[in-house]
Amino acid sequence: MKKKHNNNIITLFYVPALVLFLIFVVYPFIEGIRISFTNWNGYSQNYTYVGAKNYLRLFQDKNVRTALINTLIYGIGSTFLQNVIGLLYAVFLDSKFRGRTFVRTIIYLPVMIAPLVMGYIMYFLVQYDSGAINDILAYFGRPPVDWMNSGPRAVIIMTLINSLQFVGISMVIYMAGLQGISRVYYEAASIDGVSRLQAFRNITLPLLTPAITSAVIINLIGGLKLFDIIMALTMGGPGYSSHSLSTLITNQYFRSQNAGYSAAMGVGTFLLIMLISNLAMHYFDKKEVYS
Amino acid sequence: MIKKKASIWKYLLSLIIILIHVIPLYILIGVAFKSKMDTSSRWVLPSYIWSDNFKNALFRGNMLLALKNSTIITSIAVILITLLGAFAAFPLARRATKLDICVRGFIMGVMMVPPLSILVPLYSNMAKMNGLSTYWGIIVILVTFQLPMSIFLFTNFIKSIPLALDEAAAIDGCGPLRTFVHIILPQLKPVIASVVILTGVNCWNDYQFSLYLLQSPKLKTVTLAISSFFSLQSSDINAAGAAALIGIAPIVLLYLFLQKYFIKGMVDSAIK
Numbered sequence: 001m002k003k004k005h006n007n008n009i010i011t012l013f014y015v016p017a018l019v020l021f022l023i024f025v026v027y028p029f030i031e032g033i034r035i036s037f038t039n040w041n042g043y044s045q046n047y048t049y050v051g052a053k054n055y056l057r058l059f060q061d062k063n064v065r066t067a068l069i070n071t072l073i074y075g076i077g078s079t080f081l082q083n084v085i086g087l088l089y090a091v092f093l094d095s096k097f098r099g100r101t102f103v104r105t106i107i108y109l110p111v112m113i114a115p116l117v118m119g120y121i122m123y124f125l126v127q128y129d130s131g132a133i134n135d136i137l138a139y140f141g142r143p144p145v146d147w148m149n150s151g152p153r154a155v156i157i158m159t160l161i162n163s164l165q166f167v168g169i170s171m172v173i174y175m176a177g178l179q180g181i182s183r184v185y186y187e188a189a190s191i192d193g194v195s196r197l198q199a200f201r202n203i204t205l206p207l208l209t210p211a212i213t214s215a216v217i218i219n220l221i222g223g224l225k226l227f228d229i230i231m232a233l234t235m236g237g238p239g240y241s242s243h244s245l246s247t248l249i250t251n252q253y254f255r256s257q258n259a260g261y262s263a264a265m266g267v268g269t270f271l272l273i274m275l276i277s278n279l280a281m282h283y284f285d286k287k288e289v290y291s
Numbered sequence: 292m293i294k295k296k297a298s299i300w301k302y303l304l305s306l307i308i309i310l311i312h313v314i315p316l317y318i319l320i321g322v323a324f325k326s327k328m329d330t331s332s333r334w335v336l337p338s339y340i341w342s343d344n345f346k347n348a349l350f351r352g353n354m355l356l357a358l359k360n361s362t363i364i365t366s367i368a369v370i371l372i373t374l375l376g377a378f379a380a381f382p383l384a385r386r387a388t389k390l391d392i393c394v395r396g397f398i399m400g401v402m403m404v405p406p407l408s409i410l411v412p413l414y415s416n417m418a419k420m421n422g423l424s425t426y427w428g429i430i431v432i433l434v435t436f437q438l439p440m441s442i443f444l445f446t447n448f449i450k451s452i453p454l455a456l457d458e459a460a461a462i463d464g465c466g467p468l469r470t471f472v473h474i475i476l477p478q479l480k481p482v483i484a485s486v487v488i489l490t491g492v493n494c495w496n497d498y499q500f501s502l503y504l505l506q507s508p509k510l511k512t513v514t515l516a517i518s519s520f521f522s523l524q525s526s527d528i529n530a531a532g533a534a535a536l537i538g539i540a541p542i543v544l545l546y547l548f549l550q551k552y553f554i555k556g557m558v559d560s561a562i563k
Contacts, residue, residue: 010386010467014379014394017438021401024435028412029404035411042411089308097298103305105550106312112546112553113539114496116514120521120535121315124322124333124528132318132333164312169557176558214561225405228498232521246407246499254503259411266408273405 029270035263042259054264063240064265067248068272070155074162074244075224075276081163082219083212086170091200093171094178104175108168118165119158119232126157126233151241154234158242162229166222170215177211178204206287213284220280224273245269322532344533348520352530354537356509357516364426364512365494368433372490373483375434376441381471383442384449385457395446402439407499414503424507432500437490444489444560448482449475485556488549495542513538 036054040047058064089107093100110118125132126147134144148154181204189199205212227246230236236243236251243251245265252262318333325331326341348354383395406413413432414423422428452475460470498514505515517538520531546553 010382010471011390013382013471014442017375017379017398017442018394020375020431020435020438021397024413024416024432025401025404025409028409028416031412031416032409035415042415092301092304095301097301097305099302099305103308104554105547106309108550108554109543109546110312110315111557112492112542114498114514114517116496116498117517117535117539118315120517120531121319123521124318124532125315130330130333132314135332135334169561172554172557173561176562210562218561221403221405225407227407231498231502232518246405249407249410250503253411253414259415263411266411269405270408273408274403277403 032263032266035260036267037264038260040259040263041257042253042262043257047260050260054261055268057261058264058268063243063248064245066151066240067243067245070242071224071226071244071246071269071272073155074159074226075220077156077159078163078166078223078226079216079219081160082167082170083215085163085167086215087174087208089167089171090174090178091204093175104168104171107171110165111168113165115162115165115228116232118161119229122161122229123233148234148242149238151238154238154242158226158229158233159223161233162223162226166219170219173211173215173218174208177208181207209284209287213281216280216284217277221273221277224276245272319532319536322529323536324533325529327527327529341529344527344530345537347527347530348534348537352516352520352534353508353511354513354516354534357511357513358537358541360510361495361513364429364433365491367426368430368437368494369487369491371430371434372437372441373486376438376486377445377476377479377483378471379438379442380445380449381467381475384446385454398439398442402443406436410503417504422504424505424510426510429501429504429510429512432504433494433497436500437493440560441486441490444482444486444556445479447559448479452478481555482559484552485559488553488556489560492542492553 037049037051038047039050039053093104113121123131128134128144128146128149131144131147133147137144147157185203185207186199189203194202225246226244227250230242230244230247234242236247240248246269249262249265249269252258252265317336321333321336323344324340325337326339326343329337329341331337379398383391383398417423417428417432420428422431456474457470460474465473496514497512498518501512501515502518505512511519517531517534520534
């Protein structure tokens, strides 16, 4: 009897958190679905329900298509780069040598910098006039390049910037994963005459699956949400060519006063990110091995 | 002999990696310490120290005010995130009623909601609640979106504390609140460090929420102040660089001194 009483009291412990989630996540989420069926402009008292018009428009809007493709490049491109480079770094730093902690410190350092500020710092490098990269070109007698004036090139550059900034995250996850693999496996393998590359493929990678899962999901969610770097470097331009879905949502709401349409875009973005991250989790769940 | 050769390669490789990752900071430092009139290449560090940029950033660019705002917002938010997170995690780690399982699933779901996908209603609700351009408005939103990670970290950690301790406390007549405060809380130090560091960095570096929720110039945070510097950059790009350097310095310095904890926090939050 006493026990039961206690159990009910500790339920109260998560009530404050739940209240916050209800007011600032669940309610806005439902409200967002409602707004997405209206033609609300964001400030007026009057608006009408327009049915699925906003959603139909999503499929016809050229800018949405560009933003969708860019979002996938930002998300999948960064995830790929961060995991491949992160894993290489981790394997490299897993070998013993003096000063490897220092190397790790430097690689992880940019993770501390606000992505917005990283974007601005990179502006000093990719700027047309006196940008650091154009200075190098000039040194070799090449004409300067206006790096961010083409949408696709800007998207690739920003994917690279995001990857380089956050590669430290997957690196430290993989380092922890590598430390968790027992040396016994490698000793057994070397007795059997297995090459180091084979050992990496057949021992390291499978046993690293939980770490790969975490790193991929974290990078994927981060990349698909990319916002700050774009705001710092291109604001989605030139035109609409480097927008991600996140920046396009804010652009439609605050600049074009299409709150209803922007809300529909929000619902779509939510579904897309949920779908992609669940697919990724499902894929890795099946691959998990138990050591 | 072979061993020695191998380690030379390692140092060479290390050097290249370090150079690649240090370039952005190197360029930033160069810009921040150069005079406006200095037209030398960004790759060249100045041979003098030009402190006017920092004076401009701090006083004319309001970085001083921004540092104050960011400090207030980040510290209150982090205290709430830690407290609410630790409390919420206790029942989730110690029981598994149907309700608890639902709540746990719900919180994982919240973690995955991309904040900008609910921007429109979030912003308009905040406007209705008079929460725009207020400390509490931004704090409450930061707390909400950082809480799931805090709960996740605390839950995993409390699960590793032997249940026998709770039971012993219960036998001695401790209620759940006292058990939590006297038995569990004192053991949470390592995970509190992780939570404070991870969510603190996120709050300090936040831009997407502050940009829309804080429109009064008086409430500008570090990221907002830096961004207004860069949008006026044509006038003084060196002061903008100084502002950026001032804005990232507190976190970077903390990281350099406490990097072990920063990295441990990241790994704990990533691996179950």
